[in-house]
Amino acid sequence: MVREDKTPAAVLLPEQHAVLERLLASPLIARAPRLRGFLAYVSQCMLDGRLDEVTEQQIGCRVFGRPEGYNHTEDNIVRVTARNLRAKLEEYFATEGLAEEWIVEIPKGRYLPTFRPRELPEKFDTVPASAQEYILQPSLHLGPREILAWGLCATLAVGLAAALWLMPTPARSAAGGLVSALFPNPAERVTVVIVDSDLQLYRFVENRTVPLDLYLGGRYLQPGGSPTDTPMPPGLSRFFRNGGNKNTSFSSAVMASRLFQVMPAGQVEVRHPTQLNSRDFQRNHAIILGGPWVNPWGQLFESKLNFRIVTGEDATGSMVKNGVPQPGELDIYATSRDGAVETSYARLALLPNLGGVGKVLLLGATTSGAIEAAGDFLLRREFLDALLQLLHLEPGDRIPYFELVLEVKAVDVTPQGMRIVAHRSIASPVR
Numbered sequence: 001m002v003r004e005d006k007t008p009a010a011v012l013l014p015e016q017h018a019v020l021e022r023l024l025a026s027p028l029i030a031r032a033p034r035l036r037g038f039l040a041y042v043s044q045c046m047l048d049g050r051l052d053e054v055t056e057q058q059i060g061c062r063v064f065g066r067p068e069g070y071n072h073t074e075d076n077i078v079r080v081t082a083r084n085l086r087a088k089l090e091e092y093f094a095t096e097g098l099a100e101e102w103i104v105e106i107p108k109g110r111y112l113p114t115f116r117p118r119e120l121p122e123k124f125d126t127v128p129a130s131a132q133e134y135i136l137q138p139s140l141h142l143g144p145r146e147i148l149a150w151g152l153c154a155t156l157a158v159g160l161a162a163a164l165w166l167m168p169t170p171a172r173s174a175a176g177g178l179v180s181a182l183f184p185n186p187a188e189r190v191t192v193v194i195v196d197s198d199l200q201l202y203r204f205v206e207n208r209t210v211p212l213d214l215y216l217g218g219r220y221l222q223p224g225g226s227p228t229d230t231p232m233p234p235g236l237s238r239f240f241r242n243g244g245n246k247n248t249s250f251s252s253a254v255m256a257s258r259l260f261q262v263m264p265a266g267q268v269e270v271r272h273p274t275q276l277n278s279r280d281f282q283r284n285h286a287i288i289l290g291g292p293w294v295n296p297w298g299q300l301f302e303s304k305l306n307f308r309i310v311t312g313e314d315a316t317g318s319m320v321k322n323g324v325p326q327p328g329e330l331d332i333y334a335t336s337r338d339g340a341v342e343t344s345y346a347r348l349a350l351l352p353n354l355g356g357v358g359k360v361l362l363l364g365a366t367t368s369g370a371i372e373a374a375g376d377f378l379l380r381r382e383f384l385d386a387l388l389q390l391l392h393l394e395p396g397d398r399i400p401y402f403e404l405v406l407e408v409k410a411v412d413v414t415p416q417g418m419r420i421v422a423h424r425s426i427a428s429p430v431r
Contacts (some may be wrong), residue, residue, distance in 0.1 A: 178399075180263070182359060191269050195289055254372070281355075282355035319334040377406060
């Protein structure tokens, strides 16, 4: 007998949808699979109007695999997880989510998420110290040209304006880095392809990834377009459709902004993955941000690499797989933590484009902090010098196609240092 659900689905504001998206995709939550699974389940029930399924008994069965009818008074896994999730939410909105206008909470004694507006002062004379620790690495300044460029691309990133507003004036030390060496001709267009954060959320919630052929035209959201035989719940499909198709991640938006800083006016264009087709990778240079499951165009090139960004068994975590390890290298480079010190990895690769007449630079990582560090590697002169030394090149030499793995050390999310732990190169120089 089919249950008649008379409870209406929750109607959220677009910005509330976006907060949920960023929250579920946050590394802070991703590092705790049990908390992420709990939050994803109760959020989806809220969106679908399945409020009768948000009980301790149902959560225990659906999220934690407890048998039907288990004694939840003796097994307190749901209550303990809810308590830990409340603490993690407080941590997120005090650090990574400091710029969010809406705060998500799980009220005590309940399991459904609620939203409340953040009470912001009318004017910030200075950025709070807790925000500086997370946001001001590396510091940025947007001049008139960059502000105009982001004005034209404003629909690409949810929350980007708030993020850029908090960034201070920097020293422009990035000029002369690897990006400038790879793309020296200001007349040659470079397309920066940002992350599709809707796919990042889809991956966390649905525990599966989307191949490029189903991504094109949004086929994975259409009936029968799922990458698996399991249909996507209507509420989830509605969530993605209502959330818009031009969302990106904070780290991707910041990386694109930094590229605007150091490259000549008019050389860079920022595009969302939904705005491209394969012909774009036959003519122009491109910089593809994010791994192949949050930026599906990377799938065109991933199979050509030794160091490949892959997913974990549950399709949520990312790691770098070493296809043919050499002495001293690891088979898998995965994020780990030792106390307050987190070790993560970024993969950079330079390949010819599909037409063989341009270059494609891939930048992916296992955490957003590693993306930030990889940005420094691309933009700062001292890291270019280190790469030239590693590849036995002199300044001004043409740089060959290469791929490398960066190890990044971070304390409380802030990168503290990095080093190249593995690399490959091809003798033929880039033309």
